[in-house]
Amino acid sequence: MINNVTSIDTQTQRLSIAKAAPSLVSITPPPVLGFKTPLIKQKATLRIKKFKRADNIIIAGEIDDDYVDIVEEAVEDESQNVLNFFEQKQVFKKTKYLKSCYVIDYIQSPKARCGLGTEAVKGLAEKAMFDSRAEGRIVTFSSPVWKESSPALFFYKIGFRFMNPEANDYMEECLAKKVPDIPPQTGMMYLPKRNLHKLLRYGDVF
Numbered sequence: 001m002i003n004n005v006t007s008i009d010t011q012t013q014r015l016s017i018a019k020a021a022p023s024l025v026s027i028t029p030p031p032v033l034g035f036k037t038p039l040i041k042q043k044a045t046l047r048i049k050k051f052k053r054a055d056n057i058i059i060a061g062e063i064d065d066d067y068v069d070i071v072e073e074a075v076e077d078e079s080q081n082v083l084n085f086f087e088q089k090q091v092f093k094k095t096k097y098l099k100s101c102y103v104i105d106y107i108q109s110p111k112a113r114c115g116l117g118t119e120a121v122k123g124l125a126e127k128a129m130f131d132s133r134a135e136g137r138i139v140t141f142s143s144p145v146w147k148e149s150s151p152a153l154f155f156y157k158i159g160f161r162f163m164n165p166e167a168n169d170y171m172e173e174c175l176a177k178k179v180p181d182i183p184p185q186t187g188m189m190y191l192p193k194r195n196l197h198k199l200l201r202y203g204d205v206f
Contacts, residue, residue: 044120047106050134057098061163064192067137068096101137101190102128107151118158118199125191125199138191152185159195162187 051057059068075093102124109117121138129136140160142152152162156171167185191199 042110044109044116046120049103049105051101053100059096059098063163071095100133101139102134104140136196140189142189143186155189159199160189160191162189
């Protein structure tokens, strides 16, 4: 069947074609609602860098073994008599070198105690976990921005730990006494693997 307009009988043009009559009831369509542009969710500012194993950063303190390469190196023992050179015994020393990891250099949230800082660190944890070199390792350096301020308790709450056990005991004491986020505790902190998975489940109590 060919649909050709020119083959239409011209008699159909003379037929009275019923047209739709205007409605007696006039209904005004509702005005279009003016939608506001949704506010962009605020985010915490997170500045990071990366340490590489080749940087040979020596770690002093207690830290999980998966964070360091323990290398046994020969050192000179000054206590031995220099005259007995051929009788000197070689002394070895174990040195901990930090493996490749992410470093939180700076973090600032536009609002306090609303989860933005935790969410930012959680995003970094996800990135670090899927990094074949970092393998989830994250460190930071707790240092007061001013005299009465320190991010130590914030990092401790989300799972980071000091390499000094006494510093961790002090953090536990602050949590028990509900001390505000101002203890001027300083030092290197790291995120143990056991706490990494808790952080990724955002909202768990550490």
